[in-house]
Amino acid sequence: MTVLEQPGTYAPAPPPSWRPRTEAAPLLPEAEPYRVLGTRTAEREGGEQTGPDAGLLRRLYAAVVQGRRFNEQATALTRQGRLAVYPSSRGQEACQVAAALALRAEDWLFPSYRDTLAAVARGLDPVEVLSLLRGDWHHGYDSPGTRVAPLCTPLATQLPHAVGLAHAARLKGDQVAALALVGDGGTSEGDFHEALNFAAVWQAPAVFLVQNNGFAISVPLAKQTAAPSLAHKAVGYGVPGRLVDGNDAVAVHEVLTEALDRARSGGGPTLVEAVTYRLEAHTNADDATRYRADGEVEAWRAHDPVTLLERELRDRGLLDEETVREAEEAAERQAAELRERMHQDPQPDPMELFAHVYAEPTPQLREQAAQLRAELAAEHEAAAAARPAGNPAAGEETR
Amino acid sequence: MTVLEQPGTYAPAPPPSWRPRTEAAPLLPEAEPYRVLGTRTAEREGGEQTGPDAGLLRRLYAAVVQGRRFNEQATALTRQGRLAVYPSSRGQEACQVAAALALRAEDWLFPSYRDTLAAVARGLDPVEVLSLLRGDWHHGYDSPGTRVAPLCTPLATQLPHAVGLAHAARLKGDQVAALALVGDGGTSEGDFHEALNFAAVWQAPAVFLVQNNGFAISVPLAKQTAAPSLAHKAVGYGVPGRLVDGNDAVAVHEVLTEALDRARSGGGPTLVEAVTYRLEAHTNADDATRYRADGEVEAWRAHDPVTLLERELRDRGLLDEETVREAEEAAERQAAELRERMHQDPQPDPMELFAHVYAEPTPQLREQAAQLRAELAAEHEAAAAARPAGNPAAGEETR
Amino acid sequence: MSTAVRQPTAARTDRKPATMGQALRRALRDALADDPAVHVLGEDVGTLGGVFRVTDGLAAEFGADRCADTPLAEAGILGTAVGMAMYGLRPVVEMQFDAFAYPGFEQLVSHVSRMRNRTRGRLPMPMTVRIPYGGGIGGVEHHSDSSEAYYLATPGLHVVTPATVADSYGLLRAAIASDDPVVFLEPKRLYWSKADWDPEEPDAVPGIGRAVVRRRGSSATLITYGPSVPVCLEAAEAAREDGAEGWDLEVVDLRTLSPFDEETVAASVRRTGRAVVVHESPGFAGPGGEIAARITERCFHHLEAPVLRVAGFDIPYPPPMLERHHLPGVDRVLDAVARLQWESGFTSGGRGGAEGRGGGAL
Amino acid sequence: MSTAVRQPTAARTDRKPATMGQALRRALRDALADDPAVHVLGEDVGTLGGVFRVTDGLAAEFGADRCADTPLAEAGILGTAVGMAMYGLRPVVEMQFDAFAYPGFEQLVSHVSRMRNRTRGRLPMPMTVRIPYGGGIGGVEHHSDSSEAYYLATPGLHVVTPATVADSYGLLRAAIASDDPVVFLEPKRLYWSKADWDPEEPDAVPGIGRAVVRRRGSSATLITYGPSVPVCLEAAEAAREDGAEGWDLEVVDLRTLSPFDEETVAASVRRTGRAVVVHESPGFAGPGGEIAARITERCFHHLEAPVLRVAGFDIPYPPPMLERHHLPGVDRVLDAVARLQWESGFTSGGRGGAEGRGGGAL
Numbered sequence A, B: 001m002t003v004l005e006q007p008g009t010y011a012p013a014p015p016p017s018w019r020p021r022t023e024a025a026p027l028l029p030e031a032e033p034y035r036v037l038g039t040r041t042a043e044r045e046g047g048e049q050t051g052p053d054a055g056l057l058r059r060l061y062a063a064v065v066q067g068r069r070f071n072e073q074a075t076a077l078t079r080q081g082r083l084a085v086y087p088s089s090r091g092q093e094a095c096q097v098a099a100a101l102a103l104r105a106e107d108w109l110f111p112s113y114r115d116t117l118a119a120v121a122r123g124l125d126p127v128e129v130l131s132l133l134r135g136d137w138h139h140g141y142d143s144p145g146t147r148v149a150p151l152c153t154p155l156a157t158q159l160p161h162a163v164g165l166a167h168a169a170r171l172k173g174d175q176v177a178a179l180a181l182v183g184d185g186g187t188s189e190g191d192f193h194e195a196l197n198f199a200a201v202w203q204a205p206a207v208f209l210v211q212n213n214g215f216a217i218s219v220p221l222a223k224q225t226a227a228p229s230l231a232h233k234a235v236g237y238g239v240p241g242r243l244v245d246g247n248d249a250v251a252v253h254e255v256l257t258e259a260l261d262r263a264r265s266g267g268g269p270t271l272v273e274a275v276t277y278r279l280e281a282h283t284n285a286d287d288a289t290r291y292r293a294d295g296e297v298e299a300w301r302a303h304d305p306v307t308l309l310e311r312e313l314r315d316r317g318l319l320d321e322e323t324v325r326e327a328e329e330a331a332e333r334q335a336a337e338l339r340e341r342m343h344q345d346p347q348p349d350p351m352e353l354f355a356h357v358y359a360e361p362t363p364q365l366r367e368q369a370a371q372l373r374a375e376l377a378a379e380h381e382a383a384a385a386a387r388p389a390g391n392p393a394a395g396e397e398t399r
Numbered sequence C, D: 001m002s003t004a005v006r007q008p009t010a011a012r013t014d015r016k017p018a019t020m021g022q023a024l025r026r027a028l029r030d031a032l033a034d035d036p037a038v039h040v041l042g043e044d045v046g047t048l049g050g051v052f053r054v055t056d057g058l059a060a061e062f063g064a065d066r067c068a069d070t071p072l073a074e075a076g077i078l079g080t081a082v083g084m085a086m087y088g089l090r091p092v093v094e095m096q097f098d099a100f101a102y103p104g105f106e107q108l109v110s111h112v113s114r115m116r117n118r119t120r121g122r123l124p125m126p127m128t129v130r131i132p133y134g135g136g137i138g139g140v141e142h143h144s145d146s147s148e149a150y151y152l153a154t155p156g157l158h159v160v161t162p163a164t165v166a167d168s169y170g171l172l173r174a175a176i177a178s179d180d181p182v183v184f185l186e187p188k189r190l191y192w193s194k195a196d197w198d199p200e201e202p203d204a205v206p207g208i209g210r211a212v213v214r215r216r217g218s219s220a221t222l223i224t225y226g227p228s229v230p231v232c233l234e235a236a237e238a239a240r241e242d243g244a245e246g247w248d249l250e251v252v253d254l255r256t257l258s259p260f261d262e263e264t265v266a267a268s269v270r271r272t273g274r275a276v277v278v279h280e281s282p283g284f285a286g287p288g289g290e291i292a293a294r295i296t297e298r299c300f301h302h303l304e305a306p307v308l309r310v311a312g313f314d315i316p317y318p319p320p321m322l323e324r325h326h327l328p329g330v331d332r333v334l335d336a337v338a339r340l341q342w343e344s345g346f347t348s349g350g351r352g353g354a355e356g357r358g359g360g361a362l
Ligand SMILES: Cc1ncc(C[n+]2csc(CCOP(=O)(O)OP(=O)(O)O)c2C)c(N)n1
Pocket: A114, A153, A154, A155, A182, A183, A184, A185, A186, A187, A213, A215, A216, A217, A278, A282, D043, D072, D096, D100, D103
């Protein structure tokens, strides 16, 4: 049989089976970041009050002022040797606070190492949140209790966790959404891709917030991606993409609230890119002058998330000196309490190193624990022996 | 200082630094797969001959007929125990052949395990190409000599290789493009994402051809992605996406040629999705009836890549019985030669196991090689001793 | 080389021949039936029933949500399974082949193995990661890796590998029931090995962390696991039958590589005074190093000879036509046993065993 | 615990104090200058000069193409480096921290390590993968892993780790010059260790695959590498000074973990008759198991006691405030030395050393 004699009718186009696909247009993000603050002022001048809810504005304002102060205090704690390291979110407070406030109690948050503030704004104990960065343990708060996953340092690895949790909640019939935070650099990791794709295929109630702060340590966005925007990555997963001004707390809050609502009601995941800027260095250990010009930083200072909110409140006649003072005092109180508590030396128990590796320590771990216990006892004895100055060779103090 | 007193002017929009970005529109693929065969016939009827070049059509036709025969022969070799396994590309011959023919001599091809035919169509020795699947070694041909990378089994891992090679060629100032092949399933892997992103950021002369054959083993496309098309993934990398009818050899050839030309001339990478169908099971070891209906397969048979080409040639008056016979005879000759050569038992040398692990075997490997050499010598002696029937206990033959 | 494992002989009448694959499938089925928190996920595990058919029929019985085909991405599978476990589910994931678990390595090492520890027990990871492993089935490149060394070197994981039909069921149930993550290594070439077994009343077997003496012997101990268990049993039979020396070899099936059952192994070696560790995985920095070192520490003064190792060569897994030269077989095991310094006093020059270059004796 | 490595004392006048970091940087610089095929790539290696500043100034001197900031994706970095090597370049990639090499594990294991072998030598992989590793610098979670066990268990890779300033330069040059892939492990906490060293005339050092005796001794051998070398040297001094027993300890710096220099190590152990392997990496299935097993095979009849191991505990790396309890320090090393059965005859009950439970003696 030659090919000419092959049976079957001739189909000019591939059979319809190839295309279980959606329309691209509704997935495309806006061309310019979505904004609320500032932009609607003009609108409102001519007519009725259509701006954001005053209560929400006040809540965001108080949280952003506290957040700014928290960042300052935490950075100060690194200088005092009270934190091993601190990656400040100064300049990104609007994203952090809006993320926390957009969540319902039953939702989960999946933060990265830079998102301490989001956890604090959610109401977690700041000292517990700082455990990882203080160095007394890897993680300090009760994750299932607070519905905040551990701060995650391996980039983008928390994203599939959020998807799995959201998927599990959906399977159980719970109305729970998971909000996962990731940086612009993190979007380049394979895990970002796999998480977005799983979420899309499973229609998991997961929302991804990319805080595009312009840099991955020293690497600027232009060396990270050639995409029109990071929100455009959504198209490749069949997921709606949103582009939002990350320094506009109200805009971020609105976009996230909408996405989380859709997620909870079975509408599937959303990818949100918040355009923002890291005003400080990557961490206190980094030297940002090596890779960026002061001018750029100054330009972004003029678009400060705290100022933006404040101005809106002012323009709306919602901000008097009293409100400002209250917000600042609350921030100061939180900072003072943090400072004080962080100046108490934590006493992590070395024996805990063996306690949580498995549900039950293995025989090997029991042996190793016994070894450490004996060493600690010997250390203790040596220190005790040194104290009464009885043994001149044993301790520094008696020399 | 309260936030109200913060210095700096108020900027309603983020500073321009946030946006080193391109337009999305030119990146979007076509809404329907691009087609040449069939569609232009009507056009041509009314006027001048604008269809594809007759010489190209004939070359593609001959190659596709050979390719079909090659697939049949290789599958037959699995039944005869001459191949460990064979993942047939029956139904995808247009993609394979067009990929090979679109390349210039200096370009590189990065095939997956399913792309033996692309390598053969590029002119490589079929027996060498089948080495991996025959099982005599992991890889059988001279990669630098043929500019075809090894057939790759870990999914999508060959894609960053293609990007790195293309990038290196560009750095050296060579006009070389790399064409990487991957399946629909492979697009879900993190390596797909990382490769596309690196290629885009580096503007590497790499072209990615996704052969969307509808399935990753048993998993249909709808469980693999929710994207409008796999070509739409291009948008998230800032890379042009093309959607093409993968059973239309001319269309695939045209799209790839254009993409490779742009790549070589510094225009950066392209992502091409070719919509096609795997007419046989995943491999000879798979049972496709477990996960798909005959009806679907039949529908695709009506859109067979060989038939499509043949019909075009016929319509254009380029196909007579002579041409058909020539193509079929050439295919038959190749198949017969393959059959014959594959029926010779290869004699891989066990000692080669130690030869290529490092440039120089380590002392440990030398020891292990000595051990195997001694064992082989002992085996050989035992066999020799058994042959003269002198030792009834030593060999099967004498029992 | 035989791939059949000696099974305890049948006693009751309702025991019929079953394969390891069938016992594994039954374990998954029973776990899904007994605990609604159990979810199976992986590539092709649903409609197809897995490329080794271990999940065959589960999606049909329990629905696509309980036995789910995922997109093709191993880090995604392990990573989403982490999230599912955080929400209280008990995921059982399948990696399609040994080498195809590597893309998920970061999730396994940086999260699965550490989540309990970093959260002080608040987020345990009751996850089972099933990985078909090892060679001997004619698989092409990347389809026959013995990757256990990677998992052993990762604190926080349990590493379990059955060698018998009864253990396949019992250990997989134990793995799924475990509140800690278990890398469950399934010896590919034993999937079709058979034993009489009653799916309605599966044999009780020792739990995770327990080794078992599969054959009693007095001359030397063969310490092994997974695909090499049948090889060692065969070697022991051969030593008994053919051996001029008439060695009576003890065979210990480790069953769990981590945590390692020192007591059972050390007790055997103290009795026999000689030991050979046998596995397919490359020798260098493979499980045998740990086992030999540990047993030597514990039994030094009982040893008549150094603990020797028979392992895969230190090479990438060979192509199908050459794999038989790589896999530890009966002859290689017996060669090693022969090098266990049976003559009283020390004999120098043995190949690969005790020192062969320079230096004096005792 | 000291982090300074004893260096050969200066002889010429142009030797000035240099850090390990500086020597590594100089090695990269000289390699880039000598061979246009050498390309450095990784996260933050360009403008910033790397988070440990090892690549500082290279982009400025050689251009962004020779020392390139990549997008943030480790599999992408390793995978594109494979392609670059296929085209004849000699990539030197930096993984930012030990645990952040894991996302690239599949590329490393399935391709980098096997490409030469699968192509019968036609596609060698002359690639250097620099990985800062180990703890002791107060790094938070995932920043202090000792991941060498994973690389050792991967045939086709060389694994090299310097402990001195001179070796840092010499071994990194050798790694880059090697036609095989080298995982080059840089002990983080030694980056700032100093020695007199002349960048214009760097000391010649033995090549890859060669261990070196850093301190001669007769009582026992400490076998170690990387960050534990200074610890062992300090322990040896302490044993000499304080030890009632007056142990004179020999210290072997392995320098290369794969391939392992059996000859140097075995020669030392045969001389001393006792040995302790010291490393930070968790003990279970860590490098020490292989080393102890191998040395025991080779030197069994020279050993007065089993080869002991001092290693990190079998736990995920601890948080900064607890890491000192995990890291093998001088006391723990000396404790192990004390357990090397110095009394003639066997003493039972030693902690963690020779058997402590049940069983009789010799
Ligand atoms: C897998 C992985 N690779 C590398 C690192 C080291 N690292 C820590 S933060 C960082 C940059 C992250 O940039 P981005 O995602 O933009 O987040 P940002 O720090 O700006 O918030 C890098 C490379 C890491 N933590 N994890």
